[in-house]
Amino acid sequence: MSDNTILDEHINSEYKWGFTTDVETDTFPKGLNEDVVRALSAKKQEPEWLLEFRLKAFRHWLTMNEPNHWAHIPYPKIDFQDISYYSAPKKKPTLKSLDEVDPELIKTFEKLGISLEEQKRLTGVESNIAVDAVFDSVSVKTTFRETLAEKGIIFCSFSEAVLEHPELVKKFMGTVVPYTDNYYAALNSAVFSDGSFCYIPKGVRCPMELSTYFRINSSGTGQFERTLIVADDDAYVSYLEGCTAPKRDENQLHAAIVEIIAHKNAEVKYSTVQNWYPGDKDGKGGIFNFVTKRGICLGDRAKISWTQVETGSAITWKYPSVILKGDNSIGEFYSVAVTNNRQEADTGTKMIHIGKNTRSTIISKGISAGLSNNSYRGLVQVRKGAANARNFSQCDSLLMGDQCGAHTFPYIEIKDKTAIVEHEATTSKIGEDQLFYCRQRGLDTEKAVGLIVNGYCREVLNKLPMEFAVEAQKLLAISLEGSVG
């Protein structure tokens, strides 16, 4: 099979999550100014301090310039006045009973494989998973709240946390990603709508996976969610985030913030399966996914581990990072990023070593097909005094066809001479020989590509919770459907 035949036939793969749900919504008119920020805050009955936070962020945002050519990815200038900053299903359910959730919403999430009924389990899955389901700007239901509360675990929507646990939100919000951090972080801080909040008290191991499922439904809106996870001393939690959006010709903006705080001996595992609508094969439509995700290992021996499988979005800028402040703390980043057609992904991590004997591991697997571009961009920084810091980075790129691009930009800044930093990188092409070998054993091309790609990503997929590893494997195969002629 020559490269040209590989490229002759492009993607016909269907984005299976592209439907829209017909619900009555309460949507703000398009536009952004201080009044919109105030209206948003009032809508959510927020305390004064939070409105102040939003306004400060908004005023700061106004002074900033849009980084519209970051990483050399050209995209149409976003008209921030052409976006609605709040959209919610009208029948706002009380959170006590599922009966009060709009059946359309329950159906929507069921269609996406997410059950909002606690007794139900995800298809073929043994363990229970607590889900916070976010639909456009609001959380519609958080499951297993009572079960978790028995252990002192708080898992609820961000909006509820603001009202019910203001002291925790106030103490930690913005401490890892300040609103001054970057353009989209400032925007999010001003207009964030909902998201999840999670607090694991001292010495508690969270008994189930916690997850948030984000769904964009309304057109002309942006989604600006905010997630805050705090693990107190000796606590453990594994957290997963999934997301989808309808197929639309327009580009929609998704600018989220995720902050993780791990105290002494705490461990937080954060896994993402990012499947926003990527646009069609000509690059029309799709989500602009510009998010800031960062965790801090505040205490000694804390550990934060990011695992991401990125298959969606028209453009992704995303660098889940770890600040290793506590001595002996550990940061990990495991990533699979797939781009096809005209998708652009610029993703990686920052590992900031501050504490002594801190360790970080970066494993990045990029897969590019079609006319897409896939970049790894990462920073390993060892500050003065971070004695015996250790980093290992491995960045592999796999190319399918000869019209896609794979790029690696590793930045390394070492200020402590005891540091040991290793970086390995490889670039390979999905071999015609491999395909032929598989086909000679009876596998068709799609199956063969799926098998080869999953094998290539195995190191990362192994890090995902079991339930989601299976989903992720299927998703990888679907994302690359039709990429080989």
Next chain:
Amino acid sequence: MLTIKNLHAAVDGKEILKGINLTIRPGEIHAIMGPNGSGKSTLSSVLAGREDYEITEGEVIFNGKDLLELETEDRAREGLFLAFQYPIEIPGVSNVNFLKTAINEIRAYHGQDAISPKEFLEKVKEKQKLVELDNKLANRSVNEGFSGGEKKRNEIFQMAMLEPKLAILDETDSGLDIDALRVVAQGVNTLKNKDNAFIVITHYQRLLDYIVPDFVHILYNGRIVQSGGKELALELEKKGYEEIKKQYDAISA
């Protein structure tokens, strides 16, 4: 089982096969010998369906079907197996997972249910023993980090697992020590029955001490120039390819 009629094939416009005729019946072992560049590997690639080759003339009938019209994977599902001269590595995919996928694809093609885990494991155990393949190798990624001999042994293991009707061994003996050679031969001899057939492509007579062919064909310059019984291989070993070359270069000149 397999009938090749006047098969011509070219790569990049250069004709490599110039009219191959060959008939293989169930229960037979055919050896194809010939000097380097005679077209041996091209023949196996064309039969297996590698797409770098252009078939310019001729036909191939495999079990009543027009082989050249079938997709590569359908040829495999119909029971054609190629033991690769240079087996391919597939990092991260375990050998057993690979084989299980292959077996189930083939079964699905024939309208059969997927193999049960128990049946599969028993089969792995049995066939592993046959080719003296280490347990560790069966569970490692396909061919990744295998030695040359291990790769070839793994090909025979796969063949044993898939139980093809027609297996083509493309220079499986190249680069093998005597023990590995014995294992490969033992695999073929055990699997051989009245319903299947083998094409053994080799440069040397050595392998044929262990796998006794019913027919030997000498391929030179894209054509089968001589056919005979197993004694032909011995004769060739004595005379060497130079004799053949001289003889047939004179004819074509």
